[in-house]
Amino acid sequence: MCLTHVKDGYWNRYRVWKPLGLLALAALTPPEWNITVFDENVRIPDYGALPRPDLVGITAFTSQANRAYEVAADFRRRGVPVVMGGIHATMCPDEAAARVAAIVTGEAEPIWAQVLSDVQRGALQSRYAGAHADMAAIPPARHALLTGGYAFGSIQTTRGCPLNCSFCSVTAFNGYKYRQRPIADVIREFATIPEKHVLIVDDNLIGTNREHLARAKELFRAMLGAGLRKQWIAQVTINMADDEELLALAARAGCAGVFIGFESPTTAGLKEVGKKFNLVNGRDFAASVRRIQRHKILVAGSFIMGLDSDQPGIGPRIAAAAARYGVDILNTLFLTPLPGTRLWDELEPAGRVAADKFPEDWKYYTLTFPVARYRHFTGAGIAQEMELCDRTFYSLRNTLRRIGRSFWRWRKPLFALVTNLSYRHNLRRARLACRDFLAARRHQVGDDRHRRQLGSKRRNVPEAACVAASSSTADA
Numbered sequence: 517m518c519l520t521h522v523k524d525g526y527w528n529r530y531r532v533w534k535p536l537g538l539l540a541l542a543a544l545t546p547p548e549w550n551i552t553v554f555d556e557n558v559r560i561p562d563y564g565a566l567p568r569p570d571l572v573g574i575t576a577f578t579s580q581a582n583r584a585y586e587v588a589a590d591f592r593r594r595g596v597p598v599v600m601g602g603i604h605a606t607m608c609p610d611e612a613a614a615r616v617a618a619i620v621t622g623e624a625e626p627i628w629a630q631v632l633s634d635v636q637r638g639a640l641q642s643r644y645a646g647a648h649a650d651m652a653a654i655p656p657a658r659h660a661l662l663t664g665g666y667a668f669g670s671i672q673t674t675r676g677c678p679l680n681c682s683f684c685s686v687t688a689f690n691g692y693k694y695r696q697r698p699i700a701d702v703i704r705e706f707a708t709i710p711e712k713h714v715l716i717v718d719d720n721l722i723g724t725n726r727e728h729l730a731r732a733k734e735l736f737r738a739m740l741g742a743g744l745r746k747q748w749i750a751q752v753t754i755n756m757a758d759d760e761e762l763l764a765l766a767a768r769a770g771c772a773g774v775f776i777g778f779e780s781p782t783t784a785g786l787k788e789v790g791k792k793f794n795l796v797n798g799r800d801f802a803a804s805v806r807r808i809q810r811h812k813i814l815v816a817g818s819f820i821m822g823l824d825s826d827q828p829g830i831g832p833r834i835a836a837a838a839a840r841y842g843v844d845i846l847n848t849l850f851l852t853p854l855p856g857t858r859l860w861d862e863l864e865p866a867g868r869v870a871a872d873k874f875p876e877d878w879k880y881y882t883l884t885f886p887v888a889r890y891r892h893f894t895g896a897g898i899a900q901e902m903e904l905c906d907r908t909f910y911s912l913r914n915t916l917r918r919i920g921r922s923f924w925r926w927r928k929p930l931f932a933l934v935t936n937l938s939y940r941h942n943l944r945r946a947r948l949a950c951r952d953f954l955a956a957r958r959h960q961v962g963d964d965r966h967r968r969q970l971g972s973k974r975r976n977v978p979e980a981a982c983v984a985a986s987s988s989t990a991d992a
C-alpha cells in the first residue's frame with residue numbers, strides 16, 4: 517500500500533492539508549473528552565500501543581474508504597465503538613454502516629452532541645442524520661490538536677454551492693444555498709491558526725452574486741484590519757476577475773493564489789458538466805486570468821478530461837487552452853463518477869462505472885485513474901491523452917518559461933516555483949500508478965468491447981481518537 521507520507525519526500529508536504537473536518541468535530545466535543553487526532557497522511561500510529569479509547573471517529577473521502585474500514589475493523593476487534601462521518605459515509609451510508617458501529621451523515625454540528633451522549637449511556641444507534649449547520653453556531657476548529665508536518669493550515673468560511681456541477685459532491689452534501697459564517701468568527705479562528713500559510717477550504721470563497729461578493733470584500737477588509745499577516749490560497753469562480761476592488765482587497769489581505777475550475781476548453785464540455793456559469797457574458801478567459809494575476813495572485817486552473825463531448829486530442833487541447841489562458845498551474849483530472857453526484861446517477865445505471873469492485877476499488881477514486889468507461893476513449897487512450905496534456909504543460913521548457921514569467925513580473929515567484937516543481941513531481945507518480953492500474957484492469961477499462969457497450973446502459977474521562985484515513989492509490 518502506498519500512502520501520501522509527508523515525511524517520505526519534500527514535495528509531499530504540498531499534497532497534504534489538515535483534515536479540517538476532524539478539527540471541527542473536536543470543537544463540537546464537550547471539554548470532558550480528551551481528544552487525540554491522527555492524520556495517517558502524516559504518520560500511521562501503532563494504534564495497538566495507544567491507550568484504549570472510549571470512542572473512535574473516522575473521516576474519509578471516497579478514495580480513503582478502504583483504509584477507514586481497516587482502521588475501524590482494528591478498533592472494533594478491540595471492542596471500541598467506531599463512528600464514521602464525512603463525505604464517503606454520507607454518500608455510501610449502507611456500505612459504511614455495515615463496517616462501523618455508527619455513521620453520521622451530512623454536517624455533524626446539529627447531531628454530534630447526541631452521538632456522544634448516546635455513547636456515554638451505552639446506547640449508540642447505528643445511524644445519525646446531520647443537517648446543514650447554522651453557520652453562526654460553528655465553533656472555531658481546534659487547530660492546536662494537529663501541528664507539525666503541514667505546509668498549510670486550513671479554515672472554512674462558507675458552505676454550499678448553487679452551481680451543482682455534474683461531477684461534484686458539494687451541492688449534494690452542503691446544499692445549494694451559499695451559507696456564510698459571521699466574519700468576526702472567521703477572524704477569531706484565523707488568529708488561532710499556527711501556520712503562516714493557510715488553505716481556505718471554501719468551495720467558492722467569493723460566491724456567485726453581488727451579495728456574496730460584498731461579503732467577501734467585507735471579509736478581506738476584516739482580515740486586513742485584524743493584521744493577520746497570513747498568506748492564503750482559496751478556490752474561487754472566474755467572476756473574481758470582474759471586480760477590481762475585490763481583487764485589490766484580496767491581494768492586500770494576503771491572497772497568494774486562487775484555484776479556478778475551468779473544467780473544459782469547449783462550450784459543449786461546459787454545458788455537459790453544468791458549468792455554464794463560466795460562459796456568462798462571453799467571457800475572455802485569458803483576459804480574466806491576466807486581471808487576477810495583475811494583483812500578484814497566482815492562478816491554478818483545473819480541467820476535467822473524459823467528457824462525452826471530448827474527442828481524441830483533448831489532452832493537447834487542454835494543455836493549449838491552459839497555456840492560452842495563462843494559468844500558472846494546471847491540474848487536469850479524469851472524469852470520475854463519485855458516489856452521490858449527478859454524474860454517478862447517469863453513468864452507473866448505464867454500466868459505465870468500470871472500476872466497480874467496491875469497496876476495494878474506491879481507492880482509485882482520486883480522480884487520477886480512468887475509472888469510468890469514456891465515450892470516445894479506452895482506458896489506455898484517455899491515459900495517453902492525460903500524459904500528453906501533462907507532458908506538454910509541464911515540459912521543462914514550458915515550466916521554466918512560466919516560472920521565468922512570474923520572476924519577471926515578481927508575481928509570487930517562489931510560490932510559482934514550488935508549486936510547479938511539486939506538480940511535476942506528483943504527476944510523475946500519478947502517471948506510474950495509472951499505468952499499473954491499466955495493466956491490471958485492461959479487461960475492464962481498456963478494450964473495445966466495453967466501448968461498444970456504451971450505447972446500451974483515560975478511564976474517568978472519556979477518550980476519543982479521531983482518525984483521518986489515508987488514500988492507498990498506487991498499489992494497483
Ligand code: B12
Pocket residue numbers: 520531532533534535536537538540541572573574575576577578579580599600601602603604607620622623624625628672683684685686690717718719849854855881882883986987
Ligand atoms: C480541503 C479539501 C481537500 C484537501 C484535503 C484536506 C483534508 N485533509 O481533509 C485536499 C486539497 C488535499 C483535497 C484533496 C482531494 N479531494 Co478534496 N476537498 C476539500 C474540500 C474543498 C473541503 C474539505 C473540508 O475541509 N471541509 C470542511 C469540513 C469542516 O467539512 P467536512 O470535512 O465535510 O466535515 C464535516 C462533516 O462532513 C462531518 N464529518 C467529517 N468527518 C467526520 C467524522 C466523524 C466521525 C463525524 C461524526 C462527522 C464528520 O463533520 C464536519 C462538520 O460538519 C471538499 C469540499 C467540501 N466542501 O467539503 C473537497 C472534497 C472533500 N474533495 C474531494 C475530492 C474528490 C478530492 C480528491 C480525491 C481529488 C482532488 N484532486 O480534488 C483529493 C483526495 C486525494 C486523496 N489523498 O485521496 C471531494 C470528495 C468526494 C468524495 N466522495 O470523496 C470533495 C467533496 C469535493 C468535490 N468536488 O466533490 N481535498
Ligand code: SF4
Pocket residue numbers: 677678679680681684685686687719720777791
Ligand atoms: S465544482 Fe465548484 S462550482 Fe461546481 S458545484 Fe462543485 S463547488 Fe460548485
